[in-house]
Each structure stands twice: as structure tokens, then as C-alpha cells.
Amino acid sequence: GADLSGADLSGAYLSGADLRGADLSGAYLSGADLIGADLSGAYLSGAYLSGADLQGCILWSQNWEGAKFENARMEDIIGLDKASGLEKANFKGTIYEGKFSKKSKPKV
Numbered sequence: 001g002a003d004l005s006g007a008d009l010s011g012a013y014l015s016g017a018d019l020r021g022a023d024l025s026g027a028y029l030s031g032a033d034l035i036g037a038d039l040s041g042a043y044l045s046g047a048y049l050s051g052a053d054l055q056g057c058i059l060w061s062q063n064w065e066g067a068k069f070e071n072a073r074m075e076d077i078i079g080l081d082k083a084s085g086l087e088k089a090n091f092k093g094t095i096y097e098g099k100f101s102k103k104s105k106p107k108v
Contacts, residue, residue, distance in 0.1 A: 060078075
């Protein structure tokens with residue numbers, strides 16, 4: 001539940017971190033190692049996760065609107081079916097590029 005909004009955590013080692021309910025809106029997590037981190041209920045609106053390693057994360061979130069995941073590693077993530085705002089996040093260069101739209105539900 002920490003308030004990390006706008007924090008610069010670029011390149012941080014957060015593998016396995018407990019970030020449940022954290023406010024990460026507008027935070028810079030580019031290139032961060034978040035393998036296996038728990039981001040259940042985290043606010044990711046406007047977060048920069050470009051190039052981050054999110055493998056095996058629990059990533060259901062309150063709001064992904066404006067989140068940037070360009071070139072992030074997103075294999076084996078858990079919880080996209082519970083996330084909101086996916087159609088307004090940027091997944092360019094990820095395994096989820098082009099998979100979310102206002103007309104479709106996530107299929108993970």
C-alpha cells in the first residue's frame with residue numbers, strides 16, 4: 001500500500017517484491033526487475049514499465065490507463081483477467097501487443 005507515485009525506480013531490483021495495493025501511478029520502472037513481484041491491486045495509471053522484466057508477476061491492477069509496457073517481458077503473468085484499463089495501456093513490443101481492445105476481453 002505504499003505511495004510510490006512518480007518515484008524513479010528505473011533499473012531497480014524488485015524481484016519478488018510485495019507491492020500489493022501500492023500507488024505506482026506515474027512511477028518510472030523502466031528496466032526494473034520485477035520477476036515474481038506481487039502487484040495485486042496496485043495503481044499503474046501512467047506508469048512507465050518499458051523494458052521491465054515482469055515475468056511471473058501477479059499483475060491485476062485497479063487501473064492500467066496510460067501505463068507504458070513497451071518491450072517489457074511479460075511471460076507467465078497472473079491476473080490480467082482482473083485488470084482494468086488494459087485497452088488504454090501501451091503494450092508495443094510485448095507478447096500482448098494488439099490483444100486488448102474495447103471490444104475484447106483479455107484471454108490469458
